[in-house]
Amino acid sequence: MNPLLAHDPLRSPVRIDADRLWARLDDLAQIGAVDGVGGARGNCRLALTDADREGRDLVVGWMRDLGLEVIVDVIGNVFATLPGTDPTAPAVMIGSHIDTVRTGGRFDGNLGVLAGLEIIEALIDSGYRTEHPITVAFFTDEEGSRFAPDMLGSLVYVGGMAVERALDICAVDDGARLGDELARIGYAGSAPCPAPAPPKCFLELHIEQGPILEDAGITIGVVEGVQGISWTEFTLTGRSAHAGTTPIAARRDPLLVAAQVVAEVRMLCRDLGGSQVATVGRFEPHPNLVNVVASQVIFTVDLRNTDDLVLIEAERRLLEFVEQVAQAESVSVQTRVLSRFAPVDFDHGLAELIERCARSEGASSLRLPSGAGHDAQMLARICPSAMVFVPSVGGLSHNLAEYTDPGDVAVGAQVLADAVLASAVLLSGERVNRSTDSR
């Protein structure tokens, strides 16, 4: 037994500096800051925009200040590594994302990346070493709201999508090509995808983004997996016409069809029950004018379920309904699948490790599935992966008012640290006095 850990199997002697972590979260939150109602202050750093570049530059600066080796891969994923004592050992990787949705918060993704940086800095400060290298990473375009699908950078990293195909994806807002935007912001790296060698394991700290932990009064979520995700873009085409002169019977109004679909997806959730959720998030009528019957509507439907068979049934019912109501209005339908990921199970051993680390830190914990998608679900394709959740106040996320209590951030980051350092094998040897000039 490693004497360092003897007093408690997993409570690490390396302690994170919660104030330093909180200060970094605050510094990063100043980039792409957006003020909301009631004093809420969130973030808009859509993937590969100038705000995303600024956020990337700040975090890469912190990585370099710690003397870490930083590499950028061909899809813009960034990795910073603290060597271990065994140069042949695979790295323990900590990661998440720093891009946000348009009405994002300061914790979604950012917490997982900055907690990883904090763990590395605390390890350096402690003078202890680990056998395995420790890598902290942020992945490109996790949100997928500007360039679909979501988790794009980690999907390419694990070989789930060819690099060439990913680079040709066009943005939904301005049509920009992903590869051109990556070059424009200076993050078109050279490290190859898929990853040449998988990490030993992957651990991600993230806010829950829902109400489960808060409602249960629990601090740590031990995430057992991620539910299935299905994103479809619908383009309905009718015929624009004069609002005043066109008889109702003569209309081919795609907006009427789209409105019926919006109502129907809520009914679908009621009928299917369980974890079924559905969202029409993007809705773009054209020409969107008061006195013109719409010619076209483009909208998206986001369906999710922990059970893939039920998700497939939900997709079937949705498509059947859209065809039916479109035909009744003589409106044509085009569909485009933007994202489709089956539910993912995380590594049971890592989940148990997280549970034990929470216990060793005196924190309550609860096992639960993730309602949101995360980079960990992609890393799970190439190495044992798991996640730690901390509560979201009011269960709110993808909202400028997103918030997590500092105390929960601190406990979550320390539980992550304990799990990472146990996985990387903290060595009991003499404390290494690292010269400060390496930082």
Ligand code: HGY
């Ligand atoms: O959509 C999601 O679940 C994640 O925020 N990308």
Ligand code: MN
């Ligand atoms: Mn996220």
Ligand code: MN
């Ligand atoms: Mn998100």
